[in-house]
Amino acid sequence: MALSSPLSPLGQSPPRPDGPGKVTGATRYLDDLEVPGVWYGATVRSKVAAGRIRRVDGDAARALGAVVVTAADLPGPNVLKVIAEDWPVLAAERVEHVAQPIALVAAPTRELARRAAAAVVVEVDAEPAVFETTDPATTLPSGRDRVLASCRSARGDASGALANPAVVVVEGVYSTGHQEHVYIEPQGALAIPDREGHFEVIGSIQCPYYVHGALEHLFGPGSVRVRQAPTGGGFGGKEEFPDMLCAHVALLARASGHPVKIVYERSEDINGTTKRHPSRVRVRTGHAPDGTLLAVEIDAVLDGGAFITLSPVVLSRAVLHAAGPYRCENVTIEGRALATNTAPNGAFRGFGAPQTQFAMERHMDRAARALGLDPLTIRARNAYRPGDVTPTGQVLGDDTSALECLRVAAERADFLRRWTLHERARAAFHLRGLPAPGIGLSLFWHGTGFTGNGERKMRSPVRLALLADGAVEIRVAATDFGQGTEVVLAQIVADALGCELARVRFAEPDTDRVPDSGPTVASRTVSVVGSALFEAGQLLANELARAGGVVADLLAGQDELVVEAHYEPDPTTDFDEATYQGTAYAAYGYGCDVVEVEVCPDSLATTVQRALFVADVGHAIHPVLCAGQLEGGALQAIGQGTIEEMRLENGRYLQDRLTSYLIPTAQDAPDMETILLEHPSTMGPAGAKGVGELPADGGAPAVIAAIENATGIACGDAPATAERLLADLLAGHVVPGGSSVDPFGLELAR
Amino acid sequence: MTTWNVRVNGREVSVEAPPMARVLDVLRESLGLTGSKEGCGEGECGSCTVLLDGRPTCACLVPIFQVEGRELCTVEGVAGTELDPLQRVMIEAGGVQCGACTPGIVVSLRALLDRDPRPTRAAVRESIAGNLCRCTGYERILRAVEELVGSEEADA
Numbered sequence: 001m002a003l004s005s006p007l008s009p010l011g012q013s014p015p016r017p018d019g020p021g022k023v024t025g026a027t028r029y030l031d032d033l034e035v036p037g038v039w040y041g042a043t044v045r046s047k048v049a050a051g052r053i054r055r056v057d058g059d060a061a062r063a064l065g066a067v068v069v070t071a072a073d074l075p076g077p078n079v080l081k082v083i084a085e086d087w088p089v090l091a092a093e094r095v096e097h098v099a100q101p102i103a104l105v106a107a108p109t110r111e112l113a114r115r116a117a118a119a120v121v122v123e124v125d126a127e128p129a130v131f132e133t134t135d136p137a138t139t140l141p142s143g144r145d146r147v148l149a150s151c152r153s154a155r156g157d158a159s160g161a162l163a164n165p166a167v168v169v170v171e172g173v174y175s176t177g178h179q180e181h182v183y184i185e186p187q188g189a190l191a192i193p194d195r196e197g198h199f200e201v202i203g204s205i206q207c208p209y210y211v212h213g214a215l216e217h218l219f220g221p222g223s224v225r226v227r228q229a230p231t232g233g234g235f236g237g238k239e240e241f242p243d244m245l246c247a248h249v250a251l252l253a254r255a256s257g258h259p260v261k262i263v264y265e266r267s268e269d270i271n272g273t274t275k276r277h278p279s280r281v282r283v284r285t286g287h288a289p290d291g292t293l294l295a296v297e298i299d300a301v302l303d304g305g306a307f308i309t310l311s312p313v314v315l316s317r318a319v320l321h322a323a324g325p326y327r328c329e330n331v332t333i334e335g336r337a338l339a340t341n342t343a344p345n346g347a348f349r350g351f352g353a354p355q356t357q358f359a360m361e362r363h364m365d366r367a368a369r370a371l372g373l374d375p376l377t378i379r380a381r382n383a384y385r386p387g388d389v390t391p392t393g394q395v396l397g398d399d400t401s402a403l404e405c406l407r408v409a410a411e412r413a414d415f416l417r418r419w420t421l422h423e424r425a426r427a428a429f430h431l432r433g434l435p436a437p438g439i440g441l442s443l444f445w446h447g448t449g450f451t452g453n454g455e456r457k458m459r460s461p462v463r464l465a466l467l468a469d470g471a472v473e474i475r476v477a478a479t480d481f482g483q484g485t486e487v488v489l490a491q492i493v494a495d496a497l498g499c500e501l502a503r504v505r506f507a508e509p510d511t512d513r514v515p516d517s518g519p520t521v522a523s524r525t526v527s528v529v530g531s532a533l534f535e536a537g538q539l540l541a542n543e544l545a546r547a548g549g550v551v552a553d554l555l556a557g558q559d560e561l562v563v564e565a566h567y568e569p570d571p572t573t574d575f576d577e578a579t580y581q582g583t584a585y586a587a588y589g590y591g592c593d594v595v596e597v598e599v600c601p602d603s604l605a606t607t608v609q610r611a612l613f614v615a616d617v618g619h620a621i622h623p624v625l626c627a628g629q630l631e632g633g634a635l636q637a638i639g640q641g642t643i644e645e646m647r648l649e650n651g652r653y654l655q656d657r658l659t660s661y662l663i664p665t666a667q668d669a670p671d672m673e674t675i676l677l678e679h680p681s682t683m684g685p686a687g688a689k690g691v692g693e694l695p696a697d698g699g700a701p702a703v704i705a706a707i708e709n710a711t712g713i714a715c716g717d718a719p720a721t722a723e724r725l726l727a728d729l730l731a732g733h734v735v736p737g738g739s740s741v742d743p744f745g746l747e748l749a750r
Numbered sequence: 751m752t753t754w755n756v757r758v759n760g761r762e763v764s765v766e767a768p769p770m771a772r773v774l775d776v777l778r779e780s781l782g783l784t785g786s787k788e789g790c791g792e793g794e795c796g797s798c799t800v801l802l803d804g805r806p807t808c809a810c811l812v813p814i815f816q817v818e819g820r821e822l823c824t825v826e827g828v829a830g831t832e833l834d835p836l837q838r839v840m841i842e843a844g845g846v847q848c849g850a851c852t853p854g855i856v857v858s859l860r861a862l863l864d865r866d867p868r869p870t871r872a873a874v875r876e877s878i879a880g881n882l883c884r885c886t887g888y889e890r891i892l893r894a895v896e897e898l899v900g901s902e903e904a905d906a
Contacts, residue, residue: 013842013844019841019846020837020841021849022846022852022853023825023829023837023841023852023853023856024785024829025783025784025786025825025853026785027849028784029784029787031787032784182882182884183850184797184848184850184851184882185789185848185850232787232849233848233850233885234848265791266789266790266791266792266795482847482848483847624842624844624890627890628847628885631886631890632883632884632885634887635887636884657790657792658794659794663882665879665882666874666875666876666892667875667876669875671889672887674889
């Protein structure tokens with residue numbers, strides 16, 4: 001594959017074509033579309049976490065002039081098929097989580113729809129529910145098995161190595177909580193029915209073909225066309241959940257004969273949609289005295305919520321990333337996803353890997369202290385080098401850059417000197433009043449594209465169309481919900497064609513017009529879809545060259561010439577899902593985050609002051625957008641590590657609005673520096689690796705490591721709120737040598 | 751329904767609405783100005799930010815009767831036929847991703863720059879502290895303003 005030539009658009013940062021519409025307010029998002037005759041939908045939801053439905057009565061709503069849809073009115077199976085078939089479109093006999101949809105209404109105005117929804121009578125006999133993965137119950141009240149998925153990855157003999165008395169064994173348990181995506185545009189969808197009983201569905205969505213599949217399952221083949229509206233953020237939250245919302249608007253459109261729109265209000269969105277899976281991860285490692293990892297044993301439990309949805313694949317990625325970017329001969333990783341009576345947890349940037357790597361990174365800091373080492377030395381001792389072997393037996397390529405990321409970050413941040421300074425200062429002073437400074441570091445990796453043989457099964461087709469005016473149109477199902485997909489894919493195609501960027505256009509993702517090039521997930525758009533587009537570009541370039549570059553000759557009177565290419569993974573690689581052996585991912589991105597904080601020793605409030613992100617992205621096609629992915633993703637992870645707390649009360653999220661669920665503002669965010677390293681993979685265009693999810697892995701452990709450096713409080717749970725830190729301090733969770741802080745003058749610390 | 755007279759983006763507008771109608775709904779539904787977005791409906795996210803007599807204000811929190819005879823500027827009023835230099839630099843510096851927060855941020859920054867043409871980084875942060883962005887981490891938005899201020903100084 002050609003690397004960029006001096007004239008190539010790769011490595012440039014041209015302005016994104018959707019920019020002017022966004023900065024002027026001209027871009028029409030879903031709720032901005034004018035739809036003649038539109039009705040508004042509303043959802044009647046469960047108020048309890050588990051129970052039997054005794055009665056659903058919509059007569060009073062109908063009397064107001066609304067249409068009402070219940071599970072009894074579905075034209076097809078009452079299931080949204082993701083992996084298993086257990087996620088109901090509407091609850092029928094039972095409810096299994098708070099805010100589960102039970103009935104739908106639609107009316108000519110929002111106000112009437114709201115009143116109609118309130119008029120639907122729902123009677124439920126509540127049952128005791130299960131909320132924690134630590135609950136010993138083996139089934140949900142509905143009788144369904146709580147184990148939604150399990151998997152195991154092993155290499156060598158970890159338990160044997162840990163039993164060796166010469167090995168220093170370190171053990172810890174770490175946890176992360178629910179995290180809400182907070183895309184700024186809430187979930188929304190619109191269905192427009194036609195006379196033949198077909199629908200056009202337009203949504204704020206990541207995956208038009210997921211919706212297409214879900215709706216065909218419900219309404220039959222050939223029944224639906226799905227289009228993506230400009231989408232105001234996704235982060236995984238608009239991956240699988242829109243299957244449900246789009247099914248709901250289609251059902252209401254069918255029942256009413258009108259176009260029907262639903263845009264969730266924020267608290268409805270937070271209560272009713274997916275979250276990042278909470279995790280509880282036990283890590284045991286065995287070390288040589290110099291820190292070398294001799295054995296790793298990990299047991300990871302994810303909270304899947306009430307239905308299977310994507311949990312098996314989230315768990316798989318969690319397990320495959322759990323041991324971090326560290327070489328070790330003896331590794332055993334076991335994972336389970338358990339059901340609780342909460343809304344299904346689902347896709348969220350990083351997809352399981354942030355949870356397990358949070359545990360491993362906090363554990364590496366703990367192990368370093370147990371061995372009398374510093375956070376840098378223990379990581380440098382163990383970081384993957386080219387030729388190292390992963391727990392699945394995959395031999396890592398020449399582009400393996402974990403050690404390089406660590407080195408660049410540590411040098412740039414002057415990490416070791418400053419970390420040591422803060423450690424000594426903490427030992428010397430009992431801090432009162434003045435903020436305590438701290439610096440922390442994390443090292444992480446992220447596999448690009450689908451796990452295992454997923455990309456081989458998908459064989460993503462992409463198309464390029466040469467049009468009569470000489471323009472080339474990209475036709476893929478890859479969606480832009482902020483990343484800059486349109487310009488980056490256009491850069492790749494322009495590079496393959498050797499043409500001006502302005503000649504390449506991006507077709508709106510529309511299932512009537514673009515092939516199913518796969519969902520926009522798994523950091524696969526540039527690396528996988530982009531690779532296939534580069535291939536298609538070369539095919540088209542060859543055709544054009546044969547016609548002497550004359551578009552009219554090549555078209556020969558046709559409106560357009562379409563070329564198609566597929567993503568073809570390396571045929572020599574394979575992954576065995578039964579044994580978890582083989583090539584788990586075609587490429588890995590690596591990253592190292594360094595975060596600096598000040599912690600108030602009286603209130604334990606954390607201020608995040610500076611952050612450095614070093615990431616190997618393989619090849620930065622568009623450096624500005626690439627850095628933007630890394631910075632935005634890292635701030636979400638820093639939020640996860642500090643303030644983004646979500647607690648449950650009787651199965652309801654206490655933080656279910658933006659006044660109580662806090663995300664970082666511009667005044668909470670640190671000053672950021674990003675350094676892009678380019679160790680080209682053999683996979684993506686010009687060596688590009690996946691970028692979107694990598695930063696989700698590093699922010700939370702780095703910021704909590706910095707809090708530990710500042711205060712001596714050894715927190716293993718995200719988010720490390722002030723309350724959490726105080727609880728850790730009171731429980732004696734402090735580093736050897738003790739804490740330096742003494743909130744409230746309680747003389748707790750020493 | 752009552753008729754309200756408001757100056758919107760430099761134009762006198764008469765609009766019918768109940769007194770407690772939210773300014774956001776009047777802008778979006780009666781006046782077709784959909785650049786202002788609803789992200790939370792309770793004044794937290796700032797994606798509905800407009801200028802009320804020049805001050806950044808959440809349009810979701812203000813009833814229409816309170817703006818009678820006053821002046822509103824929405825994101826549609828920031829630019830004329832050409833992009834405002836702030837809007838251009840926001841695109842070029844990577845301050846725009848999904849775009850849902852962008853109108854509110856553009857409006858807040860415009861108000862800041864009108865008041866203080868050479869703001870410090872801390873002042874820029876403060877000016878958009880009421881505008882949540884979940885995509886960028888804010889860094890590229892801050893740099894956009896710094897580039898703009900820097901280039902205007904170089905031109906001077």
